[in-house]
Amino acid sequence: MLNDNLPADAQILPFYLADGSDDVALIRGRMASVGRPANSILERHDYPPLVATLQAEALALAACLSSTLKFDGVFTLQAKGDGLVRTLFADITEAGHLRGYTAMEDNPTGFQAAALAHDPSGSVCLGSLMGSGYIAFTVDDGTSNGRYQGIVELDERHLSDAAMKWYENSEQLDTIVVCAAEHGADGWQAVALMLQRIAADGGKDDGASTPKTNEQARAASDDAWHTAKTLLGSITRGELLDPALSPEDIIFRLFNSMAPHSAPARPVLDQCRCNVEKIESMLQQLAPDDIDDMADHDGNLTVTCEFCKTHRAYHKDAIPRL
Numbered sequence: 646m647l648n649d650n651l652p653a654d655a656q657i658l659p660f661y662l663a664d665g666s667d668d669v670a671l672i673r674g675r676m677a678s679v680g681r682p683a684n685s686i687l688e689r690h691d692y693p694p695l696v697a698t699l700q701a702e703a704l705a706l707a708a709c710l711s712s713t714l715k716f717d718g719v720f721t722l723q724a725k726g727d728g729l730v731r732t733l734f735a736d737i738t739e740a741g742h743l744r745g746y747t748a749m750e751d752n753p754t755g756f757q758a759a760a761l762a763h764d765p766s767g768s769v770c771l772g773s774l775m776g777s778g779y780i781a782f783t784v785d786d787g788t789s790n791g792r793y794q795g796i797v798e799l800d801e802r803h804l805s806d807a808a809m810k811w812y813e814n815s816e817q818l819d820t821i822v823v824c825a826a827e828h829g830a831d832g833w834q835a836v837a838l839m840l841q842r843i844a845a846d847g848g849k850d851d852g853a854s855t856p857k858t859n860e861q862a863r864a865a866s867d868d869a870w871h872t873a874k875t876l877l878g879s880i881t882r883g884e885l886l887d888p889a890l891s892p893e894d895i896i897f898r899l900f901n902s903m904a905p906h907s908a909p910a911r912p913v914l915d916q917c918r919c920n921v922e923k924i925e926s927m928l929q930q931l932a933p934d935d936i937d938d939m940a941d942h943d944g945n946l947t948v949t950c951e952f953c954k955t956h957r958a959y960h961k962d963a964i965p966r967l
């Protein structure tokens with residue numbers, strides 16, 4: 646098996662579905678399972694359980710969405726709201742280096758009320774934690790081509806709905822996204838599964854099967870899309886989050902009748918991108934007054950990465966100046 650070398654809970658599995666009568670792929674899919682990196686990312690933070698669940702969903706969703714884009718750089722999901730959670734952030738590089746953080750209000754009573762209102766059999770309701778605002782999905786390839794960004798309002802019910810709205814606005818290809826995260830006996834499970842219809846173009850003539858007319862191709866695509874949606878609707882949250890089921894197990898069981906085939910899975914790991922050079926460059930650009938504000942009365946200051954919580958200690962007189 647191609648994917649045996651990657652942990653089942655730290656990978657993105659690309660797959661394709663056909664209509665069963667031939668092998669022409671009509672639907673492409675991705676399943677991201679990121680429980681392992683979510684565990685180590687979340688254990689460095691002290692989020693209320695509902696916030697940690699939302700962060701885990703965001704990590705899975707970012708991994709899943711990033712894998713549908715052709716890019717060399719960073720894919721970012723960033724939500725800004727006016728509720729208990731002000732910022733929800735997850736990003737991932739093309740190499741699968743994943744990180745995330747949440748900025749929130751200091752309001753334990755509010756989080757308790759949100760937890761009581763939460764239905765644990767479903768995803769976290771965005772509005773209850775984030776209020777109103779927006780979610781930005783950004784692709785930054787780090788070159789002069791710059792960034793591509795899509796923005797949707799925070800008025801969707803779940804993170805996965807916001808992702809579907811983004812696809813609706815940008816790609817105009819039928820897309821379904823489901824997302825689930827839960828902390829169980831074995832730690833975090835966090836998964837996102839995406840199906841996208843491939844534009845029907847009559848298929849290619851591979852010599853083995855009769856080329857289809859556009860009308861036949863469209864009908865086959867419609868049928869396949871309908872079947873795939875129905876099958877996806879039949880999977881339970883418990884199955885999606887079952888640590889005993891790998892992405893490959895889930896895809897091949899669920900879409901067994903649609904000639905599923907997978908491409909090699911891609912790794913996802915908990916890997917921050919902060920480093921000493923970036924921190925020192927940031928410090929060098931601060932005004933002396935700002936440095937003084939950060940330092941204690943002995944002149945010591947600590948810079949903490951908000952993603953990985955690494956502390957880096959400096960003395961204000963020992964920061965190399967530009």
Ligand SMILES: [Zn+2]
Pocket residue numbers: 917918919950951952953954955
């Ligand atoms: Zn870091």
